[in-house]
Amino acid sequence: MGILAKVEDRPTPKEVYNYRVYLSAALASFAAVMIGYDSAFIGGTIALTSFRTEFGLDKLSTTDVAFLSANIVSTYQAGCFFGAIGGYPVSTLMGRKLGIFLASAIFLVGAVIQCVAKGSIGFGPIYAGRVIAGFGIGMASNIVPAYVTEIAPPAIRGRLVGFYEMGWQIGGLVGFWINYGVSTTMEISHIQWLIPFIVQIIPGAIMLIGSFWLRESPRWLLNRGRSEEAIRNLCWIRNLGEGERYVQEELAMMEAQKESQRQSIGLDFWAPFRCIWRNSHIRNRLLLGASLFAWQNGTGINAINYYSPTVFKSIGLTGTNTGLFSTGIFGVIKTTVTIIWILYLIDIVGRRRLLLIGSFGGAICMYAVGAYIAIANPSKNPSATVPPGGIAAMFFFYMWTVFYTPTWNGGPWVINAEIFDQGLRGLTQAVCASSNWFFNFIIARFTPQMFNSMGFGVYMFFASLMILSIPYVYFLIPETKSVPLEDMDYLFGKGMRPWNAHEKVMRRVRERAEEREMNERQRTPDDMHKMKGDVRELERKGTSSPADSV
Structure with missing residues (x-):
């Protein structure tokens, strides 16, 4: 099968795969550019000499610096957690399109507040701005995957939701390299560390402007009783006339699902809460979806993203610029592999198989890095050059990136965007997104202390969690690629086994x-x-x- 091959659920006119559906997914996914940029730039910016000097970090003990760094990073995740929950009423009552607009507007307010920070007034604007920006990002992380899922044809649904992950990696790539750029080309000054904070405004502005072009989700409109507008938007997104058979079939399936939802769930705001409370099958599915983010964070990805200079220092790399350069290479690998994931792997290989491959291969690589640090103890045996063992450790670290990126990085987001009915998707997406930010917060808050107290044990810990995720995925998570949204209940139905x-x-x-x-x-x-x-x-x-x- 070719790199752009599609597995269709039914005969699909070529007009369906048009620029409108791709561009809509791409514009909405600028939310992920903002997330990826923050996860990459903040750790490197805190490590810049200009930042440390202006805010007095160079005069503090290692323990105090770790505490402050954890606070700066984790306030963002705290905002994201509450924003993900707040995204449910916004997307349910106001719609996906308006929700995307509000999320980007809130983020921009927080980003601007961060830019007024300076050493003489302390960390207050940074803390406040990161909480507000995080709230906007949390809303977007709830709404955007649901929106993209609802407008996507089944054959390219994984690819389009994968745009969200692609945006994450593009943002991360810029965030990793911008600190290296300002560190090597600018003098130590206030503006040197401020530039990385200013740049995050750009993707937020693009998403805000792009939200005016987006069309509201036809599924959401249909559920709100706005049938004529739903039909117009569906025809526009599919680039087909109302009388086309494909459009009529899709409308019939959407109407049938709405009627089923009316009878089994209800259409009011509180109906999803009642359904989840009463239906053990839906509760179990929600638990599965939310728990995927616990396993995702258990790979160690956010420890690496937020504190990459610390990670490379533990392997034996010395010097701020050397660490930032190595971090930039990490970003390049992640972005390259993500492109392959979107174009080929996600809709051909599938979600479930990729998670299993990522867990096994990633664990082996992480064990290898931990073993090197345990044996060579580079922090106690500094060297001007990286020894052969250190080079091998770097190789395994980058190999871990190759295993992780096309598997656990985007897989949980794609799966959770697919597996729930239209009537439940707003609430379930809020729960799953908040689950992601909760575990993200835990990792961001305690990683500096873990490195200080556990040393090589940090790598062994994350590797062991990846091994434990293998039976979890095999026995509990079914494959969802190419399955129409209307058939997800059957996929998770009674008597079905995840492996077949x-x-x-x-x-x-x-x-x-x-x-x-x-x-x-x-x-x-x-x-x-x-x-x-x-x-x-x-x-x-x-x-x-x-x-x-x-």
């Missing part, structure tokens, strides 16, 4: 498509005339035709 559920669901999808095709071929002009007469008779009697008669 996907095969059963896709067999059912193919049979349904073949049956529709056969019925279409067998219809004669007289049959079509009779069907239209039957529909008119039903309407005259005050009943509506079934959705599958469209």
